[in-house]
Amino acid sequence: MADSLGILVTSDRHLDYVVNLAGAAHKKGKKVQIFFTGKAVKLGFEPDFAKLVGLARLSICDVSFRANGFHGREDQVPGVGFKDFATQARNAEMAAECKRYLVL
Numbered sequence: 202m203a204d205s206l207g208i209l210v211t212s213d214r215h216l217d218y219v220v221n222l223a224g225a226a227h228k229k230g231k232k233v234q235i236f237f238t239g240k241a242v243k244l245g246f247e248p249d250f251a252k253l254v255g256l257a258r259l260s261i262c263d264v265s266f267r268a269n270g271f272h273g274r275e276d277q278v279p280g281v282g283f284k285d286f287a288t289q290a291r292n293a294e295m296a297a298e299c300k301r302y303l304v305l
Contacts, residue, residue, distance in 0.1 A: 205232040207299030208257075209292060213240040216249050219305065223256040233257035234299060236292045242266045245278035254280030260291050 206226045210219055219235065226233045235257045237244060242265045244250055253259055261278065263286040275286055296302050 203300060204230060205234070205299040205301070207295040207302040208233070208235045209295075209302070209304045210235060210237045210241040210244070211239045212305060213243040215305065216244050216247050219244075220249055220252045220256075222303075223253055227256040232299075234260070234295045236260045236262070236287075236295055238262035238265050238289070238292065240265075240269070242269055242271065245281065246271075246274075251279040258285075260285045260287050260295070262289065262292070263287060264289075 206222075208219065208222065223233050223235060233256060235253065237260070239262070242261050245261060245266075259281050261281055266272065266275070266286060275281070275283065
């Protein structure tokens, strides 16, 4: 995908950086995809997570979400639908589809 940025988020810190980076890339006309895994799935419950809606395609690792005890709370994550709770295969697709791939 030309002019695209994939962001893999593994930390439950620095959501502000993710929001600012996604916003800047989106403003420049880039297609942005973000995959949250590991401790980063906790960010879905932070108020600022909603700022990502409309800036990027958001996906969350379902295994990490369940491992962190959040099963049953999927509907509380803004901008992330049922099909956006995915496996690491979604991360691999994102890496293959995006021109640039950043790991945080």
